[in-house]
Amino acid sequence: MSSDRTRSAILAAAERLYADRGFGDVTLRDIVAEASVNLAAVNYHFGSKDELIAELFVTRSLATNRERLNELKTAEETGGGRAPIDAILRALVGPTLRGCLGPDREGSTAARFMIRASIESVPPIRRIKNREVDHLRKFIAAMRRAMPGRDDVDLYWGLHFALAMSHHTIRENERLTKLSEGKCDLDDVQGIIDRVVAVSVMALTGGATQARKPAGRLAARGAR
Amino acid sequence: MSSDRTRSAILAAAERLYADRGFGDVTLRDIVAEASVNLAAVNYHFGSKDELIAELFVTRSLATNRERLNELKTAEETGGGRAPIDAILRALVGPTLRGCLGPDREGSTAARFMIRASIESVPPIRRIKNREVDHLRKFIAAMRRAMPGRDDVDLYWGLHFALAMSHHTIRENERLTKLSEGKCDLDDVQGIIDRVVAVSVMALTGGATQARKPAGRLAARGAR
DNA sequence: GATAGTTTCATACAACTGTTTGAATTGCAA
DNA sequence: TTGCAATTCAAACAGTTGTATGAAACTATC
Numbered sequence: 001m002s003s004d005r006t007r008s009a010i011l012a013a014a015e016r017l018y019a020d021r022g023f024g025d026v027t028l029r030d031i032v033a034e035a036s037v038n039l040a041a042v043n044y045h046f047g048s049k050d051e052l053i054a055e056l057f058v059t060r061s062l063a064t065n066r067e068r069l070n071e072l073k074t075a076e077e078t079g080g081g082r083a084p085i086d087a088i089l090r091a092l093v094g095p096t097l098r099g100c101l102g103p104d105r106e107g108s109t110a111a112r113f114m115i116r117a118s119i120e121s122v123p124p125i126r127r128i129k130n131r132e133v134d135h136l137r138k139f140i141a142a143m144r145r146a147m148p149g150r151d152d153v154d155l156y157w158g159l160h161f162a163l164a165m166s167h168h169t170i171r172e173n174e175r176l177t178k179l180s181e182g183k184c185d186l187d188d189v190q191g192i193i194d195r196v197v198a199v200s201v202m203a204l205t206g207g208a209t210q211a212r213k214p215a216g217r218l219a220a221r222g223a224r
Numbered sequence: 225m226s227s228d229r230t231r232s233a234i235l236a237a238a239e240r241l242y243a244d245r246g247f248g249d250v251t252l253r254d255i256v257a258e259a260s261v262n263l264a265a266v267n268y269h270f271g272s273k274d275e276l277i278a279e280l281f282v283t284r285s286l287a288t289n290r291e292r293l294n295e296l297k298t299a300e301e302t303g304g305g306r307a308p309i310d311a312i313l314r315a316l317v318g319p320t321l322r323g324c325l326g327p328d329r330e331g332s333t334a335a336r337f338m339i340r341a342s343i344e345s346v347p348p349i350r351r352i353k354n355r356e357v358d359h360l361r362k363f364i365a366a367m368r369r370a371m372p373g374r375d376d377v378d379l380y381w382g383l384h385f386a387l388a389m390s391h392h393t394i395r396e397n398e399r400l401t402k403l404s405e406g407k408c409d410l411d412d413v414q415g416i417i418d419r420v421v422a423v424s425v426m427a428l429t430g431g432a433t434q435a436r437k438p439a440g441r442l443a444a445r446g447a448r
Numbered sequence: 449g450a451t452a453g454t455t456t457c458a459t460a461c462a463a464c465t466g467t468t469t470g471a472a473t474t475g476c477a478a
Numbered sequence: 479t480t481g482c483a484a485t486t487c488a489a490a491c492a493g494t495t496g497t498a499t500g501a502a503a504c505t506a507t508c
Contacts, residue, residue, distance in 0.1 A: 006485080024347070028466065038487050043467060045485095119345050123248070133403050140403075156404040160396070161389050161423060168388030179357050179364075180380040199385060199427040206426050230455080252496065262457050267497060269455095 007045045009035040012109075015056055019112035023053065023122045054124040057117055060099075060110055061128060065135050067095035072142055085146040089200045092139050092159070093166040094193050100170045103187045118171050147204065154204065162200040169196070231269045233259040236333075239280055243336035247277065247346045278348040284323075284338055285352060289359050291319035296366055309370040313424045316363050316383070317390040318417050324394045327411045342395050371428065378428065386424035393420070 013035035017026045028049055032039050046052040071091035075083035083091075100118070105111045117125050136159065143155045169176070173186045185191065237259035241250045252273055256263050270276040295315035299307035307315075324342070329335045341349050360383065367379045393400070397410045409415065 027464080029464090038485095039466095040468080040487070041485085049466060121343050121345070130399070133399065136403055153404065153407050156400065156408050157419060160393070160400050160403075160408070163396075164388045164392030165385050168392055169384070172384070172387075175354070175357065176380065176384050179360055179384075180377065183377050184380050184384075195381060199423065199430075202426040202430050203423040206423075206430060251494080253494090262455095263459095263496095264457070264498080265455085273496060 006035075006037050006041050009037055010042060010045060010052065011056060014052055015113045016109050018053075018056070019109050019116055022116055023120050050124040053122065054128060056113065057125045057128055060114055060117075061132075064095045064099055064114075065132075067099075068092060068135075069138065071095065072139065076142065082145050083142060085143060085204060086197050086201050088139060088142045088146055089158075089162050089197045090193065093162055093196050093200075096166055097169070097193050097196070098189055101173060101186055101192065102189045105173075105186075115170055115173075118167060143204075150204070158200060158204040161203050162196060165196045165199060230259075230261050230265050233261055234266060234269060234276065235280060238276055239337045240333050242277075242280070243333050243340055246340055247344050274348040277346060278352060280337065281341055281349045281352055284334055284341075285356075288319045288323055288338075289356075291323075292316060292359075293362065295319065296363065300366065306369050307366060309367060309428060310421050310425050312363060312366045312370055313382075313386050313421045314417065317386055317420050317424075320390055321394070321417050321420070322413055325397065325410055325416065326413045329397075329410075339394055339397075342391060367428075374428070382424060382428040385427050386420060389420045389423060 010031060014031045017030055017034055028042050029039060032042060042049065042052060046055065068091055071094060072083065072088060075087035075091055079087070100111050100114050102111070105115070139159060140155055143159065147155070169192060176184050177186055234255060238255045241254055241258055252266050253263060256266060266273065266276060270279065292315055295318060296307065296312060299311035299315055303311070324335050324338050329339070363383060364379055367383065371379070393416060400408050401410055
């Protein structure tokens with residue numbers, strides 16, 4: 001209890017440095033200098049560098065997952081145990097996008113850290129992400145309730161594509177800004193969420209009805 | 225000219241090791257051991273470790289871009305200078321997906337290397353990827369011809385989402401397999417391309433017609 | 449076959465990494 | 479105040495990293 005100051009100073013300094021410069025070139029010595037604590041304090045309080053990184057990521061990650069499940073629960077209660085598909089998807093991608101994008105994505109350390117964690121894939125973070133599957137299954141279950149009859153495979157792909165658009169927008173937000181010469185407004189988080197959800201809903205309900213012939217007539221044309 | 229053997233032995237060994245174990249924990253000493261050449265040979269032939277990685281990535285990357293542009297050209301010629309939107313998207317995501325996925329994605333070194341390069345984001349590779357914007361503009365131009373009238377912002381988002389689904393499928397192919405318990409067939413590349421293209425086309429043509437109100441009625445509901 | 453240029457090689461370098469150690473200091477309870 | 483545990487600290491450790499060096503081996507040209 002007494003040395004919480006050191007512990008949290010390390011956590012704050014590490015998150016800030018990792019957010020700014022990436023995991024690749026931030027050393028423990030950089031962190032302890034920023035936090036004004038002794039080098040050995042990291043191993044004393046966290047055991048190892050990797051465990052420090054893991055704790056940073058787990059904290060933010062759990063918060064996001066909690067938010068997701070809260071929104072899902074709210075949506076299901078509102079719908080009498082059966083949330084509409086767009087609300088489910090909104091609960092899935094909303095918290096992540098709000099957490100990482102938005103006008104203060106340059107200002108919020110947490111946001112920049114999560115973006116960094118999404119771009120660079122360092123072992124301790126990868127380990128944690130691999131446990132995310134169980135969490136996602138809850139959304140698959142909700143989607144199954146929202147769209148009975150729909151082939152599971154389509155649900156998996158729908159969820160996968162929703163996460164794809166969400167994560168890729170976070171990862172490549174700078175490149176999209178550059179490509180579009182600023183025309184795509186990455187500060188309009190609500191608009192982005194709307195877009196991602198709308199496309200995901202179309203992916204789940206639109207054209208591709210059969211599991212075996214996912215693309216229909218349209219996509220059968222074209223090169224090769 | 226005489227010592228091409230050493231040069232290409234290094235390239236082959238490096239690609240194989242990076243593909244298998246990632247950029248993080250493969251050292252120059254690992255590479256020269258695998259290639260049975262002297263340690264100094266890397267710096268002699270490539271200048272530095274980063275330049276070796278860059279050369280590996282540039283080679284594969286240029287090949288993919290060439291394929292993309294070829295398919296785009298073919299599609300435009302077939303359509304008399306105006307390729308249909310789905311063919312354009314197919315030219316965009318097809319080569320990448322075919323290059324990284326497919327039944328032999330465990331067998332092909334090049335495929336595994338490109339997957340690795342897509343997951344880990346190491347400085348020399350990031351630098352190259354940042355130059356990709358010019359290449360993408362050609363596809364934006366083609367899309368503009370295919371869908372006159374359509375707001376540029378929608379085109380940017382459409383292209384962005386197409387790349388999102390394509391890259392995320394490559395990056396997370398193992399997780400999707402795990403989540404879906406094998407029900408999503410990552411070996412069926414053509415089926416995946418069809419799905420990605422179909423959803424991208426819907427994103428570009430479906431519901432979201434106005435630039436200002438991208439999500440339409442449907443997405444306006446839901447949590448928050 | 450001597451020469452000049454290229455390529456290979458063993459070795460050293462210099463810097464940096466996360467982690468450990470054991471002593472000093474602090475804070476709190478008796 | 480004494481005693482004990484928790485915390486901090488400076489220092490060193492042990493290992494690894496990419497790169498540089500200068501001599502040796504090779505290759506092709508004249």
